[in-house]
Amino acid sequence: MDEKNKPKTSVEIEQPKIECLKERAQWSSQIDFLLACIGNAVGLGNIWRFPYLCYKNGGGAFLIPYLIMLFCGGLPVMLLEIGLGQYMSRGGLQSWNICPLFQGIGIATFLMCFLSITYYIVILAWGLYYMYASVAMGIPWGSCFNTWNTYRCASSNEELQKRLCTSEGKYSSSISNGQTLENMSLINVTLHNSLINTTDTNCSMSNVTAVDPAVEFWENHVIQISDSIEDGGGIVPQLAVCLLVMWILVYFCVWRGVKWSGKVVYFTVTFPYVILLILLVRGATLPGAGNGIKYFLSPDFSRLQDAQVWIDGGTQVFFSAAIAIGAMISLGSYNDFHTDFYKHTMIVAGINSGTSFLSGFAVFSVLGFMAHEQNVDIDQVAESGPGLVFIVYPKAVTMMPLPQLWAILFFLMLFLIGIDSGFVMVESVVAHISDMFPRQLYKTKGRMILTAVLCFYGTQWDFLWCPG
Structure with missing residues (x-):
């Protein structure tokens, strides 16, 4: 069969001409x-x-x-x-x-x-x-116990209650006058040994929610989230x-x-x-x-x-x-x-x-x-x-x-x-x-x-x- 008459079995695709291709x-x-x-x-x-x-x-x-x-x-x-x-x-x-x-x-x-x-x-x-x-x-x-941790830092609410409440259901007396828990880091709060072993269920801090230390590390130390967009x-x-x-x-x-x-x-x-x-x-x-x-x-x-x-x-x-x-x-x-x-x-x-x-x-x-x-x-x-x-x-x-x-x-x-x-x-x-x-x-x-x-x-x- 003549070369010109041979059926084409595939399509040969040519690359377009591109400047500086080499x-x-x-x-x-x-x-x-x-x-x-x-x-x-x-x-x-x-x-x-x-x-x-x-x-x-x-x-x-x-x-x-x-x-x-x-x-x-x-x-x-x-x-x-x-x-x-x-x-x-x-x-x-x-x-x-x-x-x-x-x-x-x-x-x-x-x-x-x-x-x-x-x-x-x-x-x-x-x-x-x-x-x-x-x-x-x-x-x-x-x-x-790091500088970025707050008073709410705890792995559970139960642990937070033990840390923040006395057996009388009051805040730790060792916090200095004029300071509030909200503006204090945990490492700046001196706690009594009695706080660790408290079992009082009528603690006035029962409405405070614990924040996991991993969350505080992320929010307070790594990205340091601000209080508002302003x-x-x-x-x-x-x-x-x-x-x-x-x-x-x-x-x-x-x-x-x-x-x-x-x-x-x-x-x-x-x-x-x-x-x-x-x-x-x-x-x-x-x-x-x-x-x-x-x-x-x-x-x-x-x-x-x-x-x-x-x-x-x-x-x-x-x-x-x-x-x-x-x-x-x-x-x-x-x-x-x-x-x-x-x-x-x-x-x-x-x-x-x-x-x-x-x-x-x-x-x-x-x-x-x-x-x-x-x-x-x-x-x-x-x-x-x-x-x-x-x-x-x-x-x-x-x-x-x-x-x-x-x-x-x-x-x-x-x-x-x-x-x-x-x-x-x-x-x-x-x-x-x-x-x-x-x-x-x-x-x-x-x-x-x-x-x-x-x-x-x-x-x-x-x-x-x-x-x-």
Whole structure:
């Protein structure tokens, strides 16, 4: 048969002509790309959001809307983003030149990515300070004898009653005249031995509610919450230092481009899984862990009738996979034009979902132990968001043997999981801008200056989050 008359079995796709394409960096290997995508997708939301949503929305039944939303929404969008970036060899802004009508999407993703970095780095700074406190200060959230503690600091209302009431039901006589309990730190209140052993039930302090030391450490020392929105407070020194350290680390993770950051992810992506498995084994061997895992998994299919469950499933898919903010487009843009990104997308989505599920076991085994130790229902200890990782889990750690070790491991895991997402988002913003000025910014020196400027302004922006 003549060559001209042979039937075509495939369509040969040609790469569009791109300015300075040969000067644009590419991944050293596909493993670098795969690990970077996993680091971008797996973040803090896998630890503090998915387990609670699963528990809140019907346990194992929540996996139905989650998986449906993953296959119907999350995977197609991830494929689109990586494929678009790979085809155009451009970041989120320039990739949408493929259809000028959609260029507004590129602008929106650029703004979303930059704004996401600013608050994400702040959260990582909180975790970094907790890790520092675990190493240098022991477990400071485990006791009430610190400068930031108030008179209400106690692990239970019963303990608070014993501390504040005399056998006659009066305040401690050793408090100096003119002072009130409300404006005194606990370490400045001298208590009689009789207060510790009081059994009086008619104490006039019976209406005072105890505040756990973990809560006071978080609110009074770490973020130093002010009394009102009108009181901006001053810069919290420890947070300012941690923010500066975080931005310096992020800068040195991406300053030399993807060939450098592609090597960083070999450690920052893989080592958190080692720690997560250690924490899972430790949690599973604690008393009450089985009850916590039961709460996490027990299916309640009646919850599927609630529209909010399906909304939570969809938002978790997009939130945890870090899609629709342009980062995946930028990562895909550093691929070789003929890379099989379909296979990599499947792997990333599978590992991201598996990490969420594994985190649920690790978190709820500890919550079950905590509920068992306090003799309360797990509803009273289960939380989502920052409250889980900065209050509930640290409090649970104080109840374990070797609490300092588990605190260090937990916050090291959070730090490594989070910094991946942080520097990938910075890399995405750098790609957005450098693609607009390829002749100047594709060069190593130009890229380093651009990255330094972005990190500098990001640091200044984040200082707005430092006042108490």
